[in-house]
Amino acid sequence: MRAVHSTNYDGPTGVKVLEIDAPERAADEVVVEVRAVAPAFPDLLMSRGEYQVKPVPPFTPGSDFTGVVVDGPPGSEFMPGARVAGCLSFGAAAERVAVTEDRLYPLPEDLDFVQGAAIPMNYLTAHFALVTRGHLAEGDWVMVLGASGGVGLAAIQVAAGLGAQVVAVVSSPQRATVALASGAHYAVLRDDVPLKVRDLTGGRGVNLVVDVVGGDIRNALRSLAPLGRLLAVGFASGEIPTVKVNRLLLTNTDVRGVESDYLWTAGISRIAWDELMSLYRKGFIKPVVQETGSFDDYGRALTKLDERQVVGRIVLTP
Numbered sequence: 155m156r157a158v159h160s161t162n163y164d165g166p167t168g169v170k171v172l173e174i175d176a177p178e179r180a181a182d183e184v185v186v187e188v189r190a191v192a193p194a195f196p197d198l199l200m201s202r203g204e205y206q207v208k209p210v211p212p213f214t215p216g217s218d219f220t221g222v223v224v225d226g227p228p229g230s231e232f233m234p235g236a237r238v239a240g241c242l243s244f245g246a247a248a249e250r251v252a253v254t255e256d257r258l259y260p261l262p263e264d265l266d267f268v269q270g271a272a273i274p275m276n277y278l279t280a281h282f283a284l285v286t287r288g289h290l291a292e293g294d295w296v297m298v299l300g301a302s303g304g305v306g307l308a309a310i311q312v313a314a315g316l317g318a319q320v321v322a323v324v325s326s327p328q329r330a331t332v333a334l335a336s337g338a339h340y341a342v343l344r345d346d347v348p349l350k351v352r353d354l355t356g357g358r359g360v361n362l363v364v365d366v367v368g369g370d371i372r373n374a375l376r377s378l379a380p381l382g383r384l385l386a387v388g389f390a391s392g393e394i395p396t397v398k399v400n401r402l403l404l405t406n407t408d409v410r411g412v413e414s415d416y417l418w419t420a421g422i423s424r425i426a427w428d429e430l431m432s433l434y435r436k437g438f439i440k441p442v443v444q445e446t447g448s449f450d451d452y453g454r455a456l457t458k459l460d461e462r463q464v465v466g467r468i469v470l471t472p
């Protein structure tokens with residue numbers, strides 16, 4: 155079968171499609187014929203050996219996939235022919251994958267494979283950040299930094315679906331349009347934080363900040379209302395922020411880490427998925443797919459992510 159490989163730690167230029175043996179199913183695994191995969195920022199970091207998960211090359215990248223079950227253990231929820239979405243730390247960008255059931259989710263009939271592949275990691279992370287770590291309540295104000303990226307757009311849609319007022323922070327007016335179309339109630343340019351955000355909230359500030367960018371977060375902290383929480387989800391700028399905790403003490407605010415692997419170690423990812431699909435049925439979950447291509451485009455897709463040319467997701471088919 156064909157599978158994408160990161161052949162070294164040189165980044166996207168080392169990403170190639172190779173012919174390898176199809177996976178053999180372990181007793182507790184389900185084999186899925188992959189129909190679509192969505193390359194993501196962690197794939198880019200892994201291709202350079204810069205992610206917290208460091209597979210040794212050559213390895214197959216890919217977290218988010220959709221497909222059709224071809225084989226599984228007796229009694230499995232996922233019988234041959236079932237349409238599924240899945241989420242791995244890496245290894246999804248192959249014609250077939252063998253995965254344990256806790257990594258699979260039922261894919262609604264009316265969600266096509268390309269759209270479905272754009273959902274798992276980003277939306278599960280957004281849900282975990284907002285609900286499990288952020289304790290989002292209906293009517294809360296949520297500010298999303300890096301709002302036009304994969305996790306950012308997901309955070310807008312999940313927060314809006316759960317009844318929040320959402321402020322998207324973006325780097326250009328074009329990206330503001332995408333954020334507003336995704337359900338953000340307001341869009342603000344990064345340089346206008348915190349002043350515009352304070353104006354929008356009647357001077358009070360937001361209850362939650364979802365931050366996938368990192369770097370200098372002082373203006374984001376200045377946007378928090380008392381008892382507000384900044385959720386540290388990622389560092390797309392390449393810079394890990396530092397925080398003087400006296401600021402947190404003086405303002406009664408928190409900075410909270412968000413590591414979505416907990417969804418699987420704690421066995422709660424399916425609860426989050428089912429809640430996401432309920433928001434999908436209500437029309438809040440609308441994955442933004444910027445473009446499609448084939449596995450051969452995997453390296454190019456990672457380069458586009460690196461160069462900030464992606465709004466939403468690129469989705470590739472075998």
Ligand SMILES: NC(=O)c1ccc[n+]([C@@H]2O[C@H](COP(=O)([O-])OP(=O)(O)OC[C@H]3O[C@@H](n4cnc5c(N)ncnc54)[C@H](OP(=O)(O)O)[C@@H]3O)[C@@H](O)[C@H]2O)c1
Binds near residue numbers: 276325367389392
């Ligand atoms: N903690 C977890 O469990 C978890 C899970 C998934 C992903 N992540 C992390 O989350 C981060 C974002 O992932 P993603 O898939 O959303 O990436 P993405 O699609 O590339 O989006 C990142 C966004 O950040 C903004 N950005 C990038 N560089 C910036 C800079 N130098 N200054 C200001 N803004 C910048 C851009 O938004 P604008 O141009 O609109 O400002 C971009 O759209 C990554 O670091 C990823 O590793 C963490």
